[in-house]
Amino acid sequence: MQSVWNNRYLYLFVLPGVVWFLVFAYQPMYGVLIAFKDYDIIKGVFRSEWVGLAHFRELFGSPNFPVLLRNTISISLLKMLFGFPAPILLALLLNEVRSRLFKRLAQTISYLPFFVSWVVITGIWYDLFSVDGGFINEALASLGLIKEPVFWFGDPDYFWGMILASDIWKGIGFGTIIFLASIASVNPELFESAVVDGANRWRQVWHITLPAIRATIILLFILNIAHFLDAGFEQIYAMQNNMVLDRAEIIDTYVMKVGVFRANYELATAVGLFKSVIGLILLVTANFIVKKFGEDGVF
């Protein structure tokens, strides 16, 4: 007890945080139980009647479900295939820049969209890609590439592309920070001896730089996979509109609309739980595969 008293300030420092995590992180995990219950506000979560998997049956039987799943998975896959490697490529390109000033300037500018909210970016992109007098349509028309203005944000066929493009545009610059840092930590002697061996720049990148940042890439990849079904809630809710809803409704936006706006708590919780379970399975699988190949996993 004496040591606790001597260290009383340390315990006081930590205590509010512990309480906060119990309430704000762990209490909702317990609330997930209502996915299996018929929630009664008066009785509360604990004493509400169990209904087993009824809400899940309703969910899987609903015509919305395949659409939600298709949209969420497609958008996430696109982001993983094209969005994930984009900052790595940019980092490699920036690393080749000789002029210090140019490099620093380019980096600073490329961080810019990261600090801007999705609402603002949506406003800017809606304006740039506007069907009447938008800069992109006018530019494409004056180059003779299109005859009619394209309805970029109103045509369901373009929506996933717009989501992907704006996501890359927003995050590519900031994403380079971590890769540039691990490139910078490569021992310069490796490059010098490669030059002596007659390796050109391309071979140096392939045989030295990329292997050096492989651990970082794998780590970030696994962490991304755990959030695979997130697909980008903030971005997509800001960018979706009624014309493209069939392609734009993802699990998270659906949960919010059904759960919060229409107060169907149980169904929305079931959807959310389904998403968490898939995310967990993906994380564990990816971690397992990575370890199998002899790399460091997350756990």
Next chain:
Amino acid sequence: MKPTRGEQTFQWFNYIFLSVLCFSFLFPFWRIAAISLNEGLDASRGGINFWPRKFTLDNYAAVFSRSDIVNAYTISICRTAIGTLLSIVLVSLMAYGLSKQRLKGRSVINVMLILTMFFSGGLIPTYMLYKSLHLLNSFWVYVVPSLYGAASVFIFRSFFRAMPQELEDSAQLDGASDLTIFSRIAVPLSLPIFATMALFAAVGHWNDYLTAVIYTTNEHLLPLQTLLMKVMNINQNETGTMAYGVVNLSESSRRTVTAESVKMAMLIVVVLPILTIYPFLQRYFVKGVIIGSLKG
């Protein structure tokens, strides 16, 4: 060694590509700024990309004449200031405690934090929790739920761990308490990480629009971002469009200000605070990102 011909060509392409990319980051903001500084009616004729044709500040006057925008601005500033300050103080205190071996139960708390990085109750149980805590339609829904985060605790902790132990030991011999050591020694030595974390917390607060969409129905509590979204009527699933009442403006400017031009001015008003700050903190947040990723 002289660069080969192929390498020189690559260098040229690289510079051109990166310049085009940077242009694509800057130009959209520049164009919006140009339109926002142009007379609204004139701007609706189109063609303003780089420079205003008929310069005016009327659009900005219109923005600040709307009481709902001024109110939302106040909400955004308050939540950013209060939320960032409280969060940084509490998180750094917790991290400092966890960085000391003397604290018993460290490993349990550690696991407790790590789990929250991979599991969460999801939106609806969280919504129900806030409801029972009376956070719905309250200003504090912006502040309290984002006070802590496992990742930021770990980032701070790794910074405190790297501090020289001797400083602390000698202060303890002089009879200083942990509170004194924290505020007099640990904090001054870790100002860069405080700056980084404060920047991220502040940007998060300033840019957040979803919290208000989900947890409030009170128009007077809307922060700038959420109001902007309503004004732009981006998401038509939301009910209602905001009326474009522009009051307190002179007759002449009311005639030239358009909904579109006010929107552009509002976009600039929303992004300007962040865009003027982040370049100066670049050194810090680059360092912060690197520390954060190492800790994972």
